[in-house]
Amino acid sequence: xxxxxxxxxxxxxxxxxxxxxxxxxxxxxxxxxxxxxxxxxxxxxxxxxxxxxxxxxxxxxxxxxxxxxxxxxxxxxxxxxxxxxxxxxxxxxxxxxxxxxxxxxxxxxxxxxxxxxxxxxxxxxxxxxxxxxxxxxxxxxxxxxxxxxxxxxxxxxxxxxxxxxxxxxxxxxxxxxxxxxxxxxxxxxxxxxxxxxxxxxxxxxxxxxxxxxxxxxxxxxxxxxxxxxxxxxxxxxxxxxxxxxxxxxxxxxxxxxxxxxxxxxxxxxxxxxxxxxxxxxxxxxxxxxxxxxxxxxxxxxxxxxxxxxxxxxxxxxxxxxxxxxxxxxxxxxxxxxxxxxxxxxxxxxxxxxxxxxxxxxxxxxxxxxxxxxxxxxxxxxxxxxxxxxxxxxxxxxxxxxxxxxxxxxxxxxxxxxxxxxxxxxxxxxxxxxxxxxxxxxxxxxxxx
Amino acid sequence: xxxxxxxxxxxxxxxxxxxxxxxxxxxxxxxxxxxxxxxxxxxxxxxxxxxxxxxxxxxxxxxxxxxxxxxxxxxxxxxxxxxxxxxxxxxxxxxxxxxxxxxxxxxxxxxxxxxxxxxxxxxxxxxxxxxxxxxxxxxxxxxxxxxxxxxxxxxxxxxxxxxxxxxxxxxxxxxxxxxxxxxxxxxxxxxxxxxxxxxxxxxxxxxxxxxxxxxxxxxxxxxxxxxxxxxxxxxxxxxxxxxxxxxxxxxxxxxxxxxxxxxxxxxxxxxxxxxxxxxxxxxxxxxxxxxxxxxxxxxxxxxxxxxxxxxxxxxxxxxxxxxxxxxxxxxxxxxxxxxx
Numbered sequence: 001x002x003x004x005x006x007x008x009x010x011x012x013x014x015x016x017x018x019x020x021x022x023x024x025x026x027x028x029x030x031x032x033x034x035x036x037x038x039x040x041x042x043x044x045x046x047x048x049x050x051x052x053x054x055x056x057x058x059x060x061x062x063x064x065x066x067x068x069x070x071x072x073x074x075x076x077x078x079x080x081x082x083x084x085x086x087x088x089x090x091x092x093x094x095x096x097x098x099x100x101x102x103x104x105x106x107x108x109x110x111x112x113x114x115x116x117x118x119x120x121x122x123x124x125x126x127x128x129x130x131x132x133x134x135x136x137x138x139x140x141x142x143x144x145x146x147x148x149x150x151x152x153x154x155x156x157x158x159x160x161x162x163x164x165x166x167x168x169x170x171x172x173x174x175x176x177x178x179x180x181x182x183x184x185x186x187x188x189x190x191x192x193x194x195x196x197x198x199x200x201x202x203x204x205x206x207x208x209x210x211x212x213x214x215x216x217x218x219x220x221x222x223x224x225x226x227x228x229x230x231x232x233x234x235x236x237x238x239x240x241x242x243x244x245x246x247x248x249x250x251x252x253x254x255x256x257x258x259x260x261x262x263x264x265x266x267x268x269x270x271x272x273x274x275x276x277x278x279x280x281x282x283x284x285x286x287x288x289x290x291x292x293x294x295x296x297x298x299x300x301x302x303x304x305x306x307x308x309x310x311x312x313x314x315x316x317x318x319x320x321x322x323x324x325x326x327x328x329x330x331x332x333x334x335x336x337x338x339x340x341x342x343x344x345x346x347x348x349x350x351x352x353x354x355x356x357x358x359x360x361x362x363x364x365x366x367x368x369x370x371x372x373x374x375x376x377x378x379x380x381x382x383x384x385x386x387x388x389x390x391x392x393x394x395x396x397x398x399x400x401x402x403x404x405x406x407x408x409x410x411x412x413x414x415x416x417x418x419x420x421x422x423x424x425x426x427x428x429x430x431x432x433x434x435x436x437x438x439x440x441x442x443x444x445x446x447x448x
Numbered sequence: 449x450x451x452x453x454x455x456x457x458x459x460x461x462x463x464x465x466x467x468x469x470x471x472x473x474x475x476x477x478x479x480x481x482x483x484x485x486x487x488x489x490x491x492x493x494x495x496x497x498x499x500x501x502x503x504x505x506x507x508x509x510x511x512x513x514x515x516x517x518x519x520x521x522x523x524x525x526x527x528x529x530x531x532x533x534x535x536x537x538x539x540x541x542x543x544x545x546x547x548x549x550x551x552x553x554x555x556x557x558x559x560x561x562x563x564x565x566x567x568x569x570x571x572x573x574x575x576x577x578x579x580x581x582x583x584x585x586x587x588x589x590x591x592x593x594x595x596x597x598x599x600x601x602x603x604x605x606x607x608x609x610x611x612x613x614x615x616x617x618x619x620x621x622x623x624x625x626x627x628x629x630x631x632x633x634x635x636x637x638x639x640x641x642x643x644x645x646x647x648x649x650x651x652x653x654x655x656x657x658x659x660x661x662x663x664x665x666x667x668x669x670x671x672x673x674x675x676x677x678x679x680x681x682x683x684x685x686x687x688x689x690x691x692x693x694x695x696x697x698x699x700x701x702x703x704x705x706x707x708x709x710x711x712x713x714x715x716x717x718x719x720x721x722x723x724x725x726x727x728x729x730x731x732x733x734x735x736x737x738x739x740x741x742x743x744x745x746x747x748x749x750x751x752x753x754x755x756x757x758x759x760x761x762x763x764x765x766x767x768x769x770x771x772x773x774x775x776x777x778x779x780x781x782x783x784x785x786x787x788x
Contacts, residue, residue: 075583140753204474213470217463224463228456288579405644 041207053178055229057185062222064186065127067151068105068193069215070135074148077143077208099149103156111161117379118232121165124158125223127151132216132290136209143405147226160383166235167370167378173315175370176322179310179363191297245333251377261388263427264365267327268392270420272334272400273405274299274354280337283409285346295351302355310359311367319368320431325358327351327424334417338410365389369430498522498533502570508544512761514782520551520572525741528778533744537572540584543596546570549616550596554582561701564600565598567623576623581614586690586737587783589620595676596620597651597659614660615648616716617676618666629661629681632674636683648672650690650737653699659702660691661682671702671717690737692746695788699768701727701738701746714738714746716768730766730774739784741777744769749782 007332111120115266125151134147163179170178251257278295281287281313314322333353354417373381399419403412487631507726510518516534523532527542539551542787548569555562561749563582566574586599596618615629629648634641647664657677663670671688674681698719703712712736714727723779727746738748745767752760762782765777778784 205470207474210471210474214467218466220463221460222458224459227457228452292581401644409644 028173034273038343040088048076048177049174050169053166055225056166056169057182059125059222059230060162060182060186061189061192062218062225063128064189064267065193065196065257066132066215066218066222067128067155068172068190069197069200069211069218070132070148070151070193071206072194072197073211078144082384086169100152101390103153104159104383104387105380107157108160108164108380110157111379112372112377113165116232117161117165117168118230120379121158121161121230122223122226124154124156124161125219125226127154127157129216129219129223132212135212136216139366140280159386160379161364163382163386164378165230165232167280167366167382168375172371174313175367176311176319176364177308178311179357179367183303183307183311183359183363184226185299187307191300191304194297209262224227249381250434251374253373256372257377257381257384259430260369261384263430264369264389264396265386265392266427266430267323267361267365268394269329269396269399270327270423271357271393272416273393273397274398276397277333277337277350280409280413281346281350284337285341285343287343287347291347295347298351299354299358302351303358304355306355307363310356311363314360314364314367319364319371320428322360323364323368324424324428326364326419329356329360329425331417331420331424334413334420337413355383368432449714458628485569490546496772498535498572501533504786505776505786507784507786508542509747509763509778509781510539510783511780512782523778528701533579535572537568539566541587541783543587543589543783544568545589545593545785545787547593547620548572548575549785550587550589550598552580552587552598552600563600565596565618565625567596567618567620569687578618578623578625580616586611586615586650588653588655589785590659590676592656594620594656595653595662597653599649599651613647613649613664615651618653626676627679629674632679632681634663634672634681634683636670641683643752644723646704650692652692652737654697656740658694662689662691664689677773681780685717685722692738692740693719694740694741694743698743701739701740701768703734706733714748714766716746727766727768729771730764738784739786741765741786743786747777747786749784 082104107120107124107166111117114120114276130155131147131151134150138144138147146339166178166182167175196214199216200211273297280290281295310322310326330353333350336349336353339346341349365385369382369385370378396416400412403415407415408411451616456575464670470598477617479607481663498628501522502525504550507521507525507528508520508623511521511534512518518538519778520535520537520539522535535726537551539553539554540622548553548585551568551574553564553566563580563584565577565578565580565587567578568758569575580598580600580601584598585600585601586596586597590594590597597615598618599613599615602614603613615627617628617629618624630646634646638782643665645665649662649664651659651661651674657675659674661672661674661681663672663681663683667691669687669717671685671691672683687704688700689705691700693700700717700719702715704716705711706713711733712735715724716727717724724739732750734750736748736750738746745765747765749761751763752763759780761780761782763781764774766772766774
């Protein structure tokens with residue numbers, strides 16, 4: 001527990017000097033060179049990832065097949081067969097976002113208090129699996145909305161403990177890689193789900209019950225894998241468990257955690273949702289509407305392919321730089337919408353940049369956060385990071401909407417990109433130990 | 449095998465066996481509570497033909513009945529329940545006139561949602577097909593048939609979405625989609641009115657190039673009038689949704705949100721005096737853009753949310769003058785269009 005933040009943020013022990021060029025060009029070509037050379041850092045990657053990482057990855061894969069089967073079938077069922085209005089679906093989604101954030105924190109807190117990450121995560125997965133039974137029995141749009149909300153609650157509950165279990169299952173120098181493996185499997189599941197739905201509807205047209213039955217089976221298998229193959233990390237008696245509300249307050253008032261949460265929020269603010277970018281792409285490039293669903297498949301595919309190599313890069317080079325690089329990739333995606341490019345090049349670069357963005361940010365932020373959090377507060381802390389990050393994304397989207405309504409489309413993108421560039425630079429500065437003495441200290445909690 | 453693995457394999461086999469058993473039964477019993485059987489029958493139309501029905505005033509609608517779900521039906525206005533023919537064309541929304549019409553369709557078998565607008569000939573064959581941006585919402589034709597108007601939901605099917613619509617006119621002679629209404633110049637009190645959250649829906653033509661429609665922005669709705677040739681729109685009044693102009697052009701039937709914002713009620717606007725009056729005879733929630741049977745009767749679908757699709761969707765007829773209660777016009781039907 002005496003690992004310093006320096007060695008975690010910079011495992012490949014890079015020059016400590018932060019030159020002016022580093023500030024001006026926070027993203028150097030070095031990650032690419034390291035990746036190309038490969039050998040330079042191979043010693044870090046010799047150990048195989050623990051069985052836990054694979055177990056959690058498979059659980060997520062199976063659960064995501066299940067979830068995406070339902071989410072790809074529900075709009076069709078609700079709108080075409082049960083005559084709900086699409087607007088109502090949107091409203092339900094918006095409502096759920098807030099509830100998920102809260103459930104995530106509660107799930108994290110429960111896991112940290114009981115020190116039983118596996119059981120808490122399993123409870124979340126089980127809750128979602130039981131919703132499939134609800135879907136099978138549902139006949140009215142309101143039933144589906146209810147069970148969909150409970151499903152999202154389950155998703156919220158399990159996120160914190162699952163990420164904590166992932167982080168604690170890998171040695172510090174392999175955490176980003178572990179998250180990379182997990183996110184690859186997770187995304188693979190998300191891409192398989194709609195395919196399964198399609199196949200089922202081909203065999204049994206209009207039989208949505210069969211989709212829910214199969215979805216239940218996948219979800220149950222996911223819970224089964226988790227319960228059978230995942231194990232809680234060995235107890236370290238030196239670390240008291242986070243048991244009371246006072247401990248949470250202490251955790252949240254810890255300067256390092258606060259700073260990390262601030263960074264997660266700020267980075268989130270610089271990010272526009274895929275949805276907005278696709279709309280921009282459509283308006284600027286005249287993308288045909290039926291090409292749109294293709295983007296929703298291509299971007300996860302890029303993410304799936306890139307998650308592991310980028311995680312490896314983060315472990316062997318610098319998580320801080322890879323994280324900022326990921327947000328810069330998104331910045332480039334904004335700029336793509338401003339360029340006069342052939343359609344295929346615009347779409348291709350957008351998909352690649354978005355995939356790179358998710359690969360370099362989602363798991364890497366968790367790996368970075370995990371290193372900075374006391375062991376007793378892993379689940380709560382990671383859940384808080386995920387929640388503040390998505391809160392930031394919400395603020396960013398609202399800000400962009402406001403800019404768009406006050407100025408023109410192009411001006412909004414330019415201004416937002418400018419703001420995002422400043423935001424990323426500030427985050428890079430906040431994360432760099434040189435300018436942030438608090439982050440360079442030990443990551444153990446202040447009082448233990 | 450280690451005991452945990454053995455347990456897992458047992459559990460997985462149990463899951464697999466249950467699913468296999470379920471599918472075995474499901475494949476043998478194709479009826480499910482949502483399933484329309486793939487084959488529609490012409491039995492209900494025995495003795496009638498499309499050609500005969502087309503000689504007298506008739507209506508087209510989309511059937512919601514169990515064995516013909518989603519199919520286009522043509523029926524005699526005089527006896528819509530008896531004199532009818534179920535066609536093999538499937539549409540989510542449709543609108544027809546003597547020159548053919550517009551069918552907004554969705555390919556249920558496709559891997560990615562696949563939304564299309566088909567221009568139909570009078571014989572209901574497809575003359576041309578255009579891609580559309582999302583779930584079908586409204587379909588209308590101009591008075592002499594030069595233009596078709598379509599409204600679709602563009603983001604209702606995604607996770608992080610709110611209400612968003614896209615409305616296009618289609619030039620029927622060239623089968624080309626024209627720029628969507630958001631590209632038109634909008635005037636309000638003779639000033640250019642522009643906001644990024646503009647949504648347009650519910651076009652209704654009062655001649656061949658001029659129409660009314662709904663503009664939604666910042667939680668408000670407006671009645672606008674538009675000109676397809678100059679691509680301009682003018683704001684007329686506030687708080688009017690889904691207008692539908694009567695054949696004689698003297699009335700506009702529209703929806704308005706009630707005190708409970710989830711409920712909309714029908715109202716009628718007199719285009720000479722600009723007086724508005726609620727259609728008090730119809731007290732239920734109506735989400736449809738109405739169709740006019742004649743100059744004094746409105747026809748619209750009402751959804752009974754507690755029932756199965758084939759029982760929940762019916763077409764109702766109400767007089768705007770005599771105050772009599774709504775009359776059930778056709779059972780199991782939506783998206784009506786009257787051809788006089």
